[in-house]
Amino acid sequence: MKNSYALLCLVIFCTAFYGCExxxxxxxxxxxxxxxxxxxDASxxxxxxxxxxxxxxYWNRQLANPQFNTDSVLVSKIHxxxxxxxxxxSELDSIKNHMQVAWELMENQTGYDADKVQLFSGLGNIANLEQKVHQENYYYNSAAQMLLADSAINLTPKQKITIYFSAAQSSAKLRQFKNAFVLNRKAMELLPLLKDNQKEKFRAYSQIAVCYFKSGGSTDSLYSYIKKMEQLYMENPNKQSENFLxxxxxxxxxxxxIADxxxxxxxxxxxxxxxxxLQNxxxxxxVTTGNLYTSYCDMAGVFIESKQLDSxxxxxxxCENFAKKYPDKIDDESLLLYEQNLVNYSFATKKYADAERQQDILLRRTRFLYELESSRAIAEMSTIFQLQAKDKSILNLNETVVLAQSNLQKNRLWLLVSTLAFLLAVAIISLLYFIQRQRKLKNEAERAQLEQRLLRTQMEPHFIFNTLSALQSFIRFNDNEKALKYLHQFGRLLRSSLESSREGYxxxxxxxxTLENYLSLQQMRYDDAFCYQINYDEEQDVESICIPPMLMQPFVENAILHGIxxxxxxxxxxxxxxxKEKTVLVTITDNGKGISQEVKPQQHKSLSTTISKERLAIIAxxxxxxxxxxxxxxxxxxxxxxxTIPIKMA
Incomplete structure (x- = not known):
């Protein structure tokens, strides 16, 4: 009795303690x-x-407030x-110190995604000020990806738009144009939520125009966005918009x-x-954006192109004066533009030694900033430049060639006829080989398509047989309502299967x-013995991607039969x-008992697996x-x- 009373008191005490806590x-x-x-509100x-x-x-007073300084979230927000x-x-060191403290305090907190998004964006701003392009890109895109993953994050539309724009602009700097286009357009989707969105619209059009220009995209698309910028500028003229226009x-x-x-x-x-x-x-x-430096570079380039070398x-x-006066305001791309202008200027003024030295500097910087493909392109330019820088040697060689040609004047006609005859023979042989190869490839393609259709006609009866067996079981147990529902759904599945059987993709x-319909049928058949999930990136345009039909279903069927x-x-x-780029990677997982490792006599040959392997081999x-x-x-x-299934674009 005493023990029971003590236990009851302990329970009451624990409950009260837990409730108080x-x-x-x-x-x-x-x-x-x-x-x-x-x-x-104070902010x-x-x-x-x-x-x-x-x-x-005000904020330092909040930081010293005992009511706040023991709460990491509140201290992070104050910093x-x-x-x-x-x-x-523009106190960069102080910005960095307080942002770093704010991030360290907030990093491991749960349930404060909006604050983390803002911190990522702030860290991106710092990296932008320091011209650390890769860090900037990482922070801005981290913020943008959090917003894309959770549209319910509690930020205003204007804050979200600003983050998307910053991430898009940063991606464009690193030539990640596909991501830049996506983020710019994501920002544009939110523009109708702003009452006054003229400024944001102008920025969207401006950034998309830059992407078209730098990525070598359509000049018509580029010009159409410039016209949209011009229309907005006419409605609301201001110096900054005028500059960008x-x-x-x-x-x-x-x-x-159009040089003029x-x-x-x-x-x-x-x-x-x-x-x-002059004013500020x-x-x-x-100055802070480096736009003045870029303007100097562009003007120098225009005058070099028009051979006005003094200008x-x-x-x-x-450009040099700006670099001395504001050394931390020049980004790498503008610096490359300046150095390229120096190379062109030295070459135009025939200062070949200077040109070669500047070219070496440009090459080293370009290799650091760009991928190997861009480096190879610059290396080719360097090779051409070196050849042009050796004009005197080339002229001497040409004189030697001319002298040799004069000594062979008597044999020129015979050499010409022999060369033409040889080229004609090579052309005829190449043409015959090409025609024969094309015929062979065409025959192989037609045979592969026929084999694939034959394999699919083997698979579809196998699929229909397994499905009808389930319907038979419902009828046997007199479950008419379920049988009718199952038959209706099976009819839809069979119709889609028949329609797809006429197409290669x-x-x-x-x-x-079709797969969703099939899994729903099987779930009904097995009386909800399993759940299923079909996961894919909803932003992917699945309407424009085509794959061979009926490849996934057999393995889903096996997962149900043997894994459930x-x-x-x-x-x-x-x-x-x-x-991926040319394939879709399909992963089918079950939580069953797995395939036994013991070697047993094969009681049933999996036709669907064999047929699928053969189909994939033909498709590959x-x-x-x-x-x-x-x-x-x-x-x-x-x-x-x-x-791993190859895809085609519709």
Whole structure:
């Protein structure tokens, strides 16, 4: 009795203690939310003031407040706001210190994704100020990917748009144009949520225009976005928009080789940049972004192209003066442009030694910044330059060749006739070989297609037989309602199977629907003995990707037959689809008992697996893309089947 009473007291005490502890946690979270809301309101209010000292004083007072300084989340938020004040003051070291503290405090916190997104963006801003392009790209894209993964993150549309724009701009710097286009367009999708979105629209059009220009895309598309920029500028004219508009026009006319227009807009852009520097000094937008340096470089390039070398030398000198005055405001791409102009200028003025030295500098920097393909292109330019730099040697060699030709004048006609006869013979032999090869390839392709169709006609009866056996079992047990539902769904599946059997390739979206229908049928057949998941990237355009039909279904069927306990309720079939450049990687996983390692007599030959392997071999041979099947199994852990299937674009 005493023991029972003691146990009851212990239970009551533990329950009360747990209840008090939970209340304390809830109270702490409630207080934190109130403090965070207070910080947010204070931040909005302080934005109205230009007094940086007053802002710092306020946030330092919060940092010293005993009510806040024991909570990592609140301290992180305070340091973040202090970093924002120093950002407005361009105090780089202070920004870095406070942002680093803010990130270390917030990094391991759960449930504060919005704050982490803002911290990633802030770290990207710091890397941008330091011209650390790869770090900038990492931080901005980390923030953007978090937003893409969870659209419910509690940030304003304007904040999300700014992050997408920053990540897109950073990706374009590293020539990741596909990602830049995606992020720019993601930002544009959010623009209707802003009341006044003219500024953001202009930036979107401007950044997409840059992507088209730098990626060598369509000049028509480039010009269409410039026209959209021009329309917005006419509706809301301002100096910054005017500058960007002139820049995009200058690059467009330079790309289509209209030199007069390119020079005109480059000159107007330079004038605006100089006015900005004159008014605002080191804080000028044209200085902090390096736009003034780029304008000098572009003007030098225009004058070198038009052979006005004195003017070119003047603007090259201006580039040097800017680099001495603002050494940390020049990005690598602009520096490459300047060094390329130096090479062109030295060559145009026939200073070949200087040109060769500058070319070496340019090559070293380019190899560091660009991939091997770009390096090879520059190396080819270097080779051409070196050949041109040796004009005197080439002229001497040509004189020797001319002398030799004069000695062979008497035999020239015979040599010419012999050469023509030899070339004609080679051409005829090559043509015959080409025709024969084309016939052989055509015959092999037709035979491969016929074999593939024959293999598929073997597979589809096998699939229908297995499905009808399930329907038979429902009818046997007099489950009419379930049989009718099953028959209706089977009819839809059979119709899609028959439609796909006429085609060599079907849309990936249709194949996913067919697989979904099949799994639903089997789930009904086995009385919900298993669950299933079909996972793929929803941003992938599955409507434009085509694959051979009925390749995944046999292995899903095997996973159900051999990997699922019909009497259980915890079966799981997972199908993951990952689209690569020329293939789709399909992973089919079950959580069954796995394939037994003991060697037993084969009681039933898996026709579907054999046929699928044969089909993939034919498809791989026809498409020239690697394809295959890999099966891994662990006892009591399940089986994983990996299919590598070539794709075609619709």
């Amino acid at each position: 939970q209340k304390a946690i809830d109270k702490k979270l409630e207080d934190r939310q109130k403090a965070l809301q207070g910080f947010k 909005e209010e302080l934005k109205q003031s230009s007094d940086a000292a007053a802002k710092l004083k 973040y706001n202090i970093a924002g004040v120093f950002y407005s003051m 002139y820049d995009r026009k200058a690059t467009y006319f330079s790309k289509v080789n 227009s390119a020079f005109y807009y480059s000159q107007k852009r330079l004038k605006l940049d100089l006015e900005d520097e 000094g080191a804080r000028a937008f044209s 070119a030398a003047y603007y090259l000198k201006q 079907v849309k990936l979206s249709e194949e996913i629907d 306990n019909p009497n259980g309720k915890n079966g799981l079939i997972t199908v993951n689809l990952n689209v 041979k026809e498409s020239g893309v690697a394809a295959g099947i890999e099966i891994k199994s662990e006892k009591n852990k399940g089986t994983v089947v990996t299919l």
